[in-house]
Amino acid sequence: MTHANTQDTIAHYFSHCAAEGRERPEYLALSLRKRLELLERNPALAADWAAQYEGWSEHADSHYRCLTSTRSFTAPWLRLGVKDTVDVAGFPTRLGLRSYRHYPKRTADALTSLDPRIALTAKVATTELNIGFGAGCRNPYFPTIDPSGSSTGSAVSVAAGLCDISLGTDVLGSVRWPASHCGMVGLRMTQKAASLGGVFPLSPRMDALGWVTRSADDLDLLFPLLGLEPLLGEQQPVKASYRIGVLEHALDPSLTSAAMLDMLAQARSALADLGMPPSEVSMPELWACRGDAWQLCARDAWLASAAWARRFDCELHWSTNSALAVGAGVSDADYQRIHQRMDQVRAGIDAWFDSAKVDFVVFPMDPNRPFDRRNPQPGDSTIPSPADADYGQKIGFTPLASFSGLPAITVPISLSADGKAPLAVQIMGRRDSERQLVDIAKRLQALVGPLPTRRLPV
Template identity: 85%
Template sequence: MTHVNTQDTIAQYLASCGADAGSGREQPEYLGLGLRKRHQLLERNPALAADWAVEYAGWQVHADSHYRCLTSTRAADAPWYRLGVKDTVDVAGLPTRLGLRSYRHYPQRSAAALTFLDPRIALTAKVATTELNIAFGAGCRNPHFPTIDPSGSSTGSAVSVAAGLCDISLGTDVLGSVRWPASHCGMVGLRMTHKAESLAGVFPLSPRMDALGWVTRSADDLDLLLPLLGLDALLGHQQPLKERYQVAVLEHALDPGLTSPAMLDMLGQARTALADLGMHAGEVSMPDLWACRGDAWQLCARDAWLASQAWMRRFDCELHWSTLSALAVGEGVGEAEYQRIHQRMDTVRDGIDAWFDSAGVDFVVFPMDPNRPFDRRNPQPGDSTIPSPADEGYAQKISFTPLASFSGLPAITVPICLSADGKAPLALQIMGRRDSERQLLDIAKRLQAVTGLLPTRRLQV
């Protein structure tokens, strides 16, 4: 009788896993180019797309094995640009899993936001998300900042771009779900104006705050690709570009009892860069909207709990403990409180244009977070992604992202500098008027022209 050694057997199996270990482990050099430079090269020599596709194929299998951000893929014939889509957004021909371990559906049609893509952009992947948008962890690794939790339900959208697996990725942003992972990976993340008509084919979490969001490596990359995404119908009538914008810092965020010294220093660097651009940022208060940050979280929690009554019947699978913790927060929001929040939102949104007019500003800027991004080497704080008013440190937990969410406004996050130890990206958030996406890209491009992109290395896995 032959006796099989268990350790030898598993070692043999592991040695055979994956692609050829001798090639494809270094990020292709072309992925380090800005998209505008790549676009120029492709216009001069379209055959480069086929050569680059061969290089990409080797990189994809190694990079995704390491960074774990793609949930399904499909082949594309030498695309100029690769688009990833969060796995809560429907794509015809690919399964939508919603971050669940034992669920999928195959949509008959793609989401409205994916209807008019330019042929040069190929939708090549669905990307990882947290369970039903509200659990901890999507299982991804942060490519350039490995000790930093990539965070947020659109984690895969940010990680796929940072890893060079996608040139642009579509996510959704309810209370920061695109902005957080983008900023934590050192990328640019744009939350679009809330428009219900743009969300067909998107899994709803909190319908009055849900919004589409995009992640790219830089504002210039997104500016280049935006016309190719075919979003004109969704963008609507945009605010006009200006030679010089009126910018103000949100004074509430300057409280040293709320915002850490590192983030205040980042904000100071951003103000200096804006001043270099001729846009001196004064200070402005938004007391009515500021007071609604907690309401935004409570609204999302209640919406998720109400929707869960239908989820439970359809999905029929065991939910992650952090999903259940978030739903428990929503169960504790009473109907009277829920209606009060809706009424308060109506008041804020009805008056937000008048506030901008009265303040005389185009943009309000503030840190992405009160603190530097969370270090994954330390225990995850709290037991729910949705903070409860009873939580310790509640004022910091509700953060700054709900300001755009509750008001339905667009916002962009832009990395400004590294933390003192060089291990974490620190980002600014810029919030504009309704339909100011092109303005946001314009000012973000100018800002990055002064601050530069964060230093990154050519990835190897």
């Protein structure tokens, strides 16, 4: 066979691999509130929309590569995706591994009371064991930006329109990073062991559920339909006005880039326009624990790795092994010290909010804009080591909610100067303040408006 014939043959093969339906269904551009309003008036629309979705979704997923398993539902009103470290009966759980799967008999506790209008239609991609590099997904609106984070598939599936809401997990930012990098809204919930049945554990004292939606309004609409009441506890009351603090540690220009400080200034101005001008607050005890959070996660992963090796019997990615090596370097004495420090921080966090007289603390999502995927990934591990250069920037701001066990939400505020990266703010609340966080995020986003983005490049 000649070289030319080989090229023709492979071209012929790929011509039969192309999925049909390149046009994104118009109904996906509607807000979820508008879609539900139309469906309640005319339920027959669901079948028509489902037919449009089926003709388009295969092509979309071949482009964005965020779904690992799917199942069909007859005319679902709303589609839910679930990170592939969360068990769902009838789906394999792969944990981001290339050669592993198990078939759970039970669905994770967080998914057992969904409103009938929400159909669990897909498992979505994750990184290897939550700590490796890359889930293979493509960022829908910001194609040069690495979606990042182990809950990458949760954010990409929502940004692409393949899911209306997606469940992920957030240990040190695993929901908040990909949500913010895709221009979406991401909520990390209060850390509660009781809510994590059926969820693969990474760092049990920091593991938390997280949700991704296109907007805070979508999350506000869907939150009551998720059946989370048994997991939420007694919620902080929604108020007409909130007291807001801006974290002064994050205002250091030697730590936080000018672009992120400018974004934060825009968020502060918007909050002031909403009648809630922020004051500056300091959290020295929690701020000093950011590195401890990473060390705790690394050590937890390393301690679990012996059990992983017996169960998985497969070769791990080099980046996963690099993260485990960081954990191997955390001593037993440091591990014990970090646990004791976490106990102290969590025991005193309510008193800190009371003394600071704030309901929320606001700070940038990260010290710098999201990384460009065309540049080499900084470092050789997703878990930074104290020996790394620029360690203060690498540990970032996401550990603040993780170490304290608090909920936090990320909201896109603006674009980078070149228009290629979304810049997001992070809002951290008291324990059990999820409804408050959704409320303040909805008000903030209504004022700053949606990010100017191009049509999905499918």
